[in-house]
Amino acid sequence: MVCPVCRCPGAPCVPFVPAGEVPEVFDVILDEYCFRRMYIPCNVRGFLANYIEEHRNVATTFKHKSTEPAILTYESRSYASDFKHRSNYSKFCGSAWFEFSNDYALRAGDRVVFILDNSCFDLKVETFRDGERILPLPSVAVMPRGLEFNYHNNRLFVRSLFRTSSFVRCIPFVHVTTATNTVKFLMKIPKAVVCSLRRFVDMPVTARISLEAYMGDTHVIMPSSFKLCKQDGRMVIEKISFSEFISATSYEKDNVVLITFNESTYDRSVSIVFQWLL
Structure with a gap:
């Protein structure tokens, strides 16, 4: 079952976050196509879009080199993923999102937890599978030829x-x-x-x-x-x-x-x- 509005796995996304409330933490359950995009639940996507827009405006005002908040993982890895906010859906996608999903070997059922911290320009996230933190796969290392890790x-x-x-x-x-x-x-x-x-x-x-x-x-x-x-x-x-x-x-x-x-x-x-x- 998926939400008929935002396409996120699970039942319809209720209750909605009331106007004026700030959800400091929320999570997203990934589906089988998470390697190419992640939809944001419709009960929080409007708030997230406003949160990102406020950070863009601050970055523009103070002439920061980057005006787009990136996804910042628990291991301090940064991914400048595209955020698309439309009338009926919001999603992260693009080459940086693909890189993020590959680095962490994300799959259906994994949870991406957003921790919205105004002290940080980027979007802090943590990744979990079956209650345990997902760690990035080793991608830059000197490895013996023929050795493969599961x-x-x-x-x-x-x-x-x-x-x-x-x-x-x-x-x-x-x-x-x-x-x-x-x-x-x-x-x-x-x-x-x-x-x-x-x-x-x-x-x-x-x-x-x-x-x-x-x-x-x-x-x-x-x-x-x-x-x-x-x-x-x-x-x-x-x-x-x-x-x-x-x-x-x-x-x-x-x-x-x-x-x-x-x-x-x-x-x-x-x-x-x-x-x-x-």
Whole structure:
């Protein structure tokens, strides 16, 4: 069943939001065509259209670079989706909406919760499926060739990525451990990750660094160092400390680990963080 007015899944959208009332939170249930558009329930769409128009006017008055509120997710991702408000329907659509639906793998029955906060120019939203938050799929990462993640693997990847607020937002690295790592204790970080890291932190040719691992409730941390290889630009972790790290974490050949970087807010020191995925 869909609402005969706005086409949203479920019964007709009643009651309507009374004039003068401000719904700070409302949600939208998605249908099977959510990959290309999202209709707004007719009991709130008029208010949302006025809310967006007010923000456009403020942006125009103060000559903001962007005058159109974007969809802003819980993970601080922004999507400049088109909002179309007509006499009989209102919907979000366009290429940015398509990108949003792909990034979060949205499907019929998912909920998009709008949190209207006047302190923020954009439209805050959160996404849920079966009562659990939907997290974005990993789209920018250095991945081993041939490794494929299912939905649950992707959820674990993103949860691990956002474990701490101090992680450096460089390219994450998903690595399948080999005998070179677990027996010869040789560990190299790819040049693409190193180049990305340099955008956020200073990268000398050699320096001290910490190695960290999260394993359930256990947190392993130990000092180490690295050097940058002149030939290929990769980061090489010092062997003795890495052998002790492998021993402490019990990582084995063919483990799949997520490798990210944290920067301490106290002394700006950097650590390499390993998290087991598979």
